[in-house]
Amino acid sequence: MPNLPVAAEIGSGPNPDEPLxxxxxxxxxxxxxxxTLIFNIWFxxxxxxxxxxxxxxxxxxxxxxxxxxxxVLKLLTKEIIIPSQIDRLTYWLAPVLAVGxxxxxxxxxxxSPVAIGSDxxxxxxxxxxxxxxxxxxxxxxxxxxxxxxxxxxGLRVIAQxxxxxxxxxxxxxxxxxxxxxxxxxDIVDAQGAMWYFILAxxxxxxxxxAGQAEVARAPFDLIEGESEIVAGHHIEYSGLxxxxxxxxxxxxxxxxxxxxxxxxxGGWQGPFAVEVPALGxxxxxxxxxxxxxxxxxxxxxxxxxxxxxxxSFNWKFLTPIALVVLVMTATLEKLWPALxxxxxxxxxxxxxxxxxxxxxxxNLVLVGVVIMILRQVARRERQRVEDLVDExxxxxxxxxxxxxxx
Amino acid sequence: xxxxxxxxxxTLFAAMCVGGGLGVAVLRNLxxxxxxLLLALFGAAGLFVLLSAPFLAMVQILVxxxxxxxxxxxxxxxxxxxxxxxxxxxxxxxxxxxxxxALGALFMVIAQLGGGDAPYLQPQPLAPEVSDxxxxxxxxxxxxxxxxxxPFEVAGLLLTVALxxxxxxxxxx
Numbered sequence: 001m002p003n004l005p006v007a008a009e010i011g012s013g014p015n016p017d018e019p020l021x022x023x024x025x026x027x028x029x030x031x032x033x034x035x036t037l038i039f040n041i042w043f044x045x046x047x048x049x050x051x052x053x054x055x056x057x058x059x060x061x062x063x064x065x066x067x068x069x070x071x072v073l074k075l076l077t078k079e080i081i082i083p084s085q086i087d088r089l090t091y092w093l094a095p096v097l098a099v100g101x102x103x104x105x106x107x108x109x110x111x112s113p114v115a116i117g118s119d120x121x122x123x124x125x126x127x128x129x130x131x132x133x134x135x136x137x138x139x140x141x142x143x144x145x146x147x148x149x150x151x152x153x154g155l156r157v158i159a160q161x162x163x164x165x166x167x168x169x170x171x172x173x174x175x176x177x178x179x180x181x182x183x184x185x186d187i188v189d190a191q192g193a194m195w196y197f198i199l200a201x202x203x204x205x206x207x208x209x210a211g212q213a214e215v216a217r218a219p220f221d222l223i224e225g226e227s228e229i230v231a232g233h234h235i236e237y238s239g240l241x242x243x244x245x246x247x248x249x250x251x252x253x254x255x256x257x258x259x260x261x262x263x264x265x266g267g268w269q270g271p272f273a274v275e276v277p278a279l280g281x282x283x284x285x286x287x288x289x290x291x292x293x294x295x296x297x298x299x300x301x302x303x304x305x306x307x308x309x310x311x312s313f314n315w316k317f318l319t320p321i322a323l324v325v326l327v328m329t330a331t332l333e334k335l336w337p338a339l340x341x342x343x344x345x346x347x348x349x350x351x352x353x354x355x356x357x358x359x360x361x362x363n364l365v366l367v368g369v370v371i372m373i374l375r376q377v378a379r380r381e382r383q384r385v386e387d388l389v390d391e392x393x394x395x396x397x398x399x400x401x402x403x404x405x406x
Numbered sequence: 407x408x409x410x411x412x413x414x415x416x417t418l419f420a421a422m423c424v425g426g427g428l429g430v431a432v433l434r435n436l437x438x439x440x441x442x443l444l445l446a447l448f449g450a451a452g453l454f455v456l457l458s459a460p461f462l463a464m465v466q467i468l469v470x471x472x473x474x475x476x477x478x479x480x481x482x483x484x485x486x487x488x489x490x491x492x493x494x495x496x497x498x499x500x501x502x503x504x505x506x507x508a509l510g511a512l513f514m515v516i517a518q519l520g521g522g523d524a525p526y527l528q529p530q531p532l533a534p535e536v537s538d539x540x541x542x543x544x545x546x547x548x549x550x551x552x553x554x555x556x557p558f559e560v561a562g563l564l565l566t567v568a569l570x571x572x573x574x575x576x577x578x579x
Contacts, residue, residue, distance in 0.1 A: 089438060121541065125464040132472025136444060139479050143437055151483060158480055162473070182541060 026107075029117040033106045033251060036285075040254050041068045043289070044296050051300040072243075080239035083146065090144030095237065095244030097137030102252045104130045109258050110185045112268045112280030123184035124176050127259065128169050131214060134252070135161045138233050141245070145236035153232025156222055156307065161214055163314045168210040170322035174203035174329050175263045188267030192274075193352040197264045199359040202325050202366055204264040206318055211256040212295065213314070215249065219302040220310060257291035258284075265291070321370060328362055416456055422449025434490050436482045444475045461541050 042057065042065055049056025057064030082091075107117035108126050120126050135158055142154020176182055178199055179190035187196075197204050213220035234245040261267060261284065270283030305313070336355060388394040426446025433439040447470045454463035547553040 087435070087437070090441065093441070120460060122460045122464045125461065125468065129464045129468035129472055132468060132476075135472070135476055136479070139476065139483070140441070143479075143483050155480070155483065158476060162476065165472075 025117050029106045030103060032111070033103050033255075036254065037247060037251050038068050038072070040292070041071075041250060043292070044250070047293065047296050048300045051297065075240055075243045078239040080237075080241050083236050085146045086236065087144040087146060090140045091236075092144075092241075094137050094141035094144055094233075095241050095248075097140060098134060098248040099137075099244050099251075101130055101134035101137060102248050102255055104133075105255050105259070108184045109255075109262055110188050110267050111284055112277045113274055114277045115281065116185055119183055119185045122182045124172055124182045124187070124263075127184075128165070128172060132161070132165060134248070137248070141237070142233040145233070147236050149230045150233050150235045153235070157216060157233060160216065160220065160222065160310065163311060164210045164213040164220075164318075167206050167314065167318040167322040168214055170319070170326050171203040171206040171210065172263065173326055174200045177326075177329060177333060184262055184267075188262055188269060191266040191269055193349045194356050195264060195266045195269075198356045200264070200325070200329060200363065201360070202321065202363045203329070204260065206322050206325070207263065208256075208260055208295070210314075210318060211260070212298070213310070215252045215256050217249070217253055217295075218299045219305050221304060222307055222310060253295060254288070254292055257295055258288045260291050261287040321366070324366060325363070328366065329359065332359055332362055412456060415452065419449045419452030419456065422446065422452065424449075436485070436490060437479070440475065440478050440482055443478065444471055447471050447475060459540075461544065 045067070046056040046063070057067035060066040060070050105127055108120055108123040110116040110119070138157040138161075139154050142150045142152075142157070145151075175187055175196045178196055179187040181187060181190070216222075234242055237245060265287050266283075267287075268280030268284040270279065273280035273283055336358060385394065423446050426442045426444070426449060429442025430439050430446065433442060447466065451463040451466040451471070454460070454466055548558045549555055
């Protein structure tokens with residue numbers, strides 16, 4: 001890739017003394033984000049079709065691969081219907097904010113040892129703060145549309161995003177702590193010997209779950225519960241304006257996978273990635289698409305959760321576990337070098353085994369304790385319902401009627 | 407002042423701050439006023455970046471824009487009267503006087519510190535190529551008993567008390 005601003009050492013982004021390299025990097029990041037999206041939409045539609053036992057797009061080009069391009073052309077030429085009673089400024093600001101907040105995250109995702117939009121030394125914090133801006137776009141859409149369903153959808157999103165940001169942030173701190181840096185490139189760099197998924201599997205699962213809720217995709221897609229609030233905040237948008245929200249959501253989902261890979265699955269790390277940076281790009285995208293596949297699989301398999309379940313799942317389950325994982329990892333990370341002094345410098349695979357083993361075991365113990373507590377809670381809940389039924393305060397649902405033979 | 411990337415960025419962010427602040431004060435539509443508050447806060451975050459404080463800039467975006475401004479927008483969405491018929495009241499003369507006095511005081515402080523030629527008033531390099539020693543130093547200072555451990559813990563305690571208080575007020579029973 002001759003156009004990428006190539007830096008001499010691992011981890012640097014574009015040269016700040018060369019304004020042109022900044023612009024080139026920015027445009028390339030934008031093109032990568034948008035270019036993959038065209039492919040991703042086809043990829044996901046094909047996958048959901050297989051999950052639902054359909055064929056999916058299969059008319060435009062081989063395996064329907066050009067379907068998205070046809071769809072984009074259709075959306076570009078479609079009339080944008082603008083309701084008359086909208087708040088113009090807010091209405092038009094919303095799609096821009098929604099897309100902008102997602103694309104800005106790509107600035108700190110390390111694509112290969114030499115290709116990163118900007119290797120900020122606060123990269124992880126940048127990701128969290130930028131993704132919290134996406135909520136503003138949704139709010140603006142909900143309010144600017146002057147539609148009660150849009151407003152309700154907007155309110156739901158904020159409740160959901162603000163809540164799930166807490167476990168997202170707490171679980172993000174675990175890889176930051178393990179790497180000892182907030183820079184995304186440093187975090188990937190530190191995973192040369194061992195992926196952080198081994199060291200912090202629970203944090204990875206919490207990050208993915210909270211991220212899925214942050215992206216507002218199934219099973220957390222309450223913002224567009226069709227039967228309750230129609231399409232949620234983007235109900236009054238059509239044509240290209242609607243496409244912007246669509247684009248933001250799908251890109252955000254892919255971005256979540258890219259961030260998971262960066263933080264927990266070694267990013268661009270892979271055989272010969274340091275020697276041949278282009279290979280790093282290949283590993284990164286292979287891992288990201290594998291993650292994207294799993295997230296989509298989850299999305300099309302699990303039904304939507306109820307809003308109170310979603311909230312209590314976050315505050316009573318994810319957040320406490322994330323806090324425990326954080327404290328546990330911090331304690332072990334401090335205790336471990338004190339008990340068994342390690343030689344400084346980059347550890348190899350063998351040298352990093354003891355540390356990984358201890359952290360992995362601690363995570364396993366935590367999972368065991370959590371499952372035990374969950375069993376207790378479930379047993380008490382069953383007992384409570386049985387008592388209610390015995391007292392006659394609550395009647396068990398009537399059995400389903402027998403299916404009628406035709 | 408030389409025209410370079412930093413100057414352009416500074417002008418842009420300063421304009422965002424001032425314009426956003428003005429918008430908060432004069433816009434009749436509360437929702438628009440809150441959006442311009444977001445703009446002003448974003449400009450301030452940009453200024454922090456120019457001042458080589460990226461951590462502070464990110465915290466500014468995360469806390470002020472991602473949490474507080476969203477809370478304000480949330481509350482406005484639930485209010486009945488979003489359009490304020492008259493954003494000015496009879497105290498505007500007093501307010502303008504207070505603003506002028508504050509501005510004068512600021513100018514005097516800056517002039518005493520050495521005017522526009524002072525080294526720290528010169529534009530700082532954009533996103534400096536430093537290690538994250540600044541963040542590391544901040545982190546260790548916050549848990550250093552000789553530095554900011556006590557204020558940090560007291561602030562944490564205060565926030566916890568506020569949180570518990572808010573929940574106990576909001577509880578229905």
